[in-house]
Amino acid sequence: MFKSHIFKDKNKLSPYYVPKRLPHREKQINMLLSIYGDMLKNIWSAYPRFIQIVGAAGTGKTCTALKFGEIIVDMARREGINLKHIYMNCKVDGATRYVLFSNLVRKVTQKISTKSLSPEEMIRQLIDYLRFEETFLIITFDEIDYFVQMNPRERVIYDLTRMPEIYPGEPIPVIGEIFIARSLKWHDLLEPGEKSTLGIGIIEFPRYTSGQIRDILEDRVEEAFQPGVVLDETLDLISDITANPPVNGDARIGLEILYYSGVLAENLGSSRVLPEHVRRVYSEINPTITTEDIMSLDKNGRLILLALVRGLKANKSAYISLRDLRRFYGIVCEEYDVKPVENFEEHVQDLIYRGIIDMKSLMEIGISGATLVDLERFLDNLLRQLES
Ligand SMILES: Nc1ncnc2c1ncn2[C@@H]1O[C@H](COP(=O)(O)OP(=O)(O)OP(=O)(O)O)[C@@H](O)[C@H]1O
Ligand SMILES: [Mg+2]
Numbered sequence: 001m002f003k004s005h006i007f008k009d010k011n012k013l014s015p016y017y018v019p020k021r022l023p024h025r026e027k028q029i030n031m032l033l034s035i036y037g038d039m040l041k042n043i044w045s046a047y048p049r050f051i052q053i054v055g056a057a058g059t060g061k062t063c064t065a066l067k068f069g070e071i072i073v074d075m076a077r078r079e080g081i082n083l084k085h086i087y088m089n090c091k092v093d094g095a096t097r098y099v100l101f102s103n104l105v106r107k108v109t110q111k112i113s114t115k116s117l118s119p120e121e122m123i124r125q126l127i128d129y130l131r132f133e134e135t136f137l138i139i140t141f142d143e144i145d146y147f148v149q150m151n152p153r154e155r156v157i158y159d160l161t162r163m164p165e166i167y168p169g170e171p172i173p174v175i176g177e178i179f180i181a182r183s184l185k186w187h188d189l190l191e192p193g194e195k196s197t198l199g200i201g202i203i204e205f206p207r208y209t210s211g212q213i214r215d216i217l218e219d220r221v222e223e224a225f226q227p228g229v230v231l232d233e234t235l236d237l238i239s240d241i242t243a244n245p246p247v248n249g250d251a252r253i254g255l256e257i258l259y260y261s262g263v264l265a266e267n268l269g270s271s272r273v274l275p276e277h278v279r280r281v282y283s284e285i286n287p288t289i290t291t292e293d294i295m296s297l298d299k300n301g302r303l304i305l306l307a308l309v310r311g312l313k314a315n316k317s318a319y320i321s322l323r324d325l326r327r328f329y330g331i332v333c334e335e336y337d338v339k340p341v342e343n344f345e346e347h348v349q350d351l352i353y354r355g356i357i358d359m360k361s362l363m364e365i366g367i368s369g370a371t372l373v374d375l376e377r378f379l380d381n382l383l384r385q386l387e388s
Pocket of ligand 2: 061062063142
């Protein structure tokens with residue numbers, strides 16, 4: 001078997017891996033633990049608490065919520081309480097309220113069939129089920145801003161925060177809901193009633209500084225790389241790039257640079273990961289679109305993005321018109337032998353909401369942040385990822 005001289009375990013650099021320790025997020029985890037940990041003492045008379053987590057991209061919101069979930073479930077187990085943490089990512093689990101709620105139910109139990117149920121009935125049956133099973137839930141709704149933007153009229157916050165009113169005065173098995181967003185802008189789309197039940201419990205996630213990024217990366221280097229392979233200077237450089245504009249402290253990008261620098265070092269037959277590898281990788285990746293962003297797109301989204309990249313390359317420009325984009329999309333669909341979507345504009349809108357593409361006007365559609373770096377190289381790289 002091939003034994004890497006660079007990597008010990010590449011998986012430890014995956015965006016989906018939650019490491020054992022989350023340096024510089026101890027305070028946030030402890031806040032969550034103090035809020036929900038107290039409720040365990042009196043779980044039968046607990047009222048649900050809603051908490052919002054707010055912070056920029058890559059500030060550790062998702063991994064902190066997941067880590068907190070692990071810890072609190074464990075604490076509950078030791079008290080003899082059956083508590084589950086359910087993680088919902090609205091970008092993945094919920095195109096509409098109907099889909100979101102049926103996925104929520106499905107993650108809790110296979111015993112409820114949601115097929116002919118309305119969203120309201122799903123929630124009621126879920127509550128009945130939990131009461132019967134004496135099971136409690138904390139639910140995290142990640143990227144809630146995306147959901148509310150996409151479905152401003154579905155009033156999902158209303159449903160989610162009014163669960164206690166289904167059985168007024170009785171204990172409610174959903175003891176907590178955590179809503180994660182990049183900013184508070186989504187509040188503008190809420191009704192006053194929704195805003196008030198949501199409350200003002202907000203935990204902020206500041207951007208990481210260079211030193212903090214370094215601590216985070218150091219842990220990962222130990223888990224993912226062979227000893228002594230990543231030089232101190234290399235880590236310093238990645239931390240500085242990551243902490244400064246345009247990346248602005250996004251740990252995901254720091255990890256991605258670390259990963260690709262390792263891959264490059266390996267491919268070049270180097271026995272160390274050097275600053276020059278970092279520089280080369282950095283000039284090729286775009287600081288705003290990550291592999292994770294691309295992974296989260298469905299087929300149509302990817303094809304439209306591919307069409308955009310082709311169009312930008314063909315025009316040798318940072319922008320193309322919506323009409324050109326549609327034309328390139330038609331060509332790409334033919335090439336991949338798929339039927340073009342009818343609601344093309346909606347799919348483009350989705351890519352805009354996701355922050356992947358930018359639309360200044362109907363004549364100017366481009367890739368977010370792509371003017372910041374060497375566009376040609378970046379597009380080639382993106383093309384490789386999309387085509388594979
Ligand atoms: N304090 C930390 N310690 C270790 N790893 C971290 C820390 N903060 C973030 N990471 C890692 O950085 C990556 C991005 O973190 P995460 O996905 O939690 O960010 P986020 O705030 O949810 O970003 P987004 O708004 O884009 O969803 C993940 O791979 C995560 O494991
Ligand atoms: Mg996240």
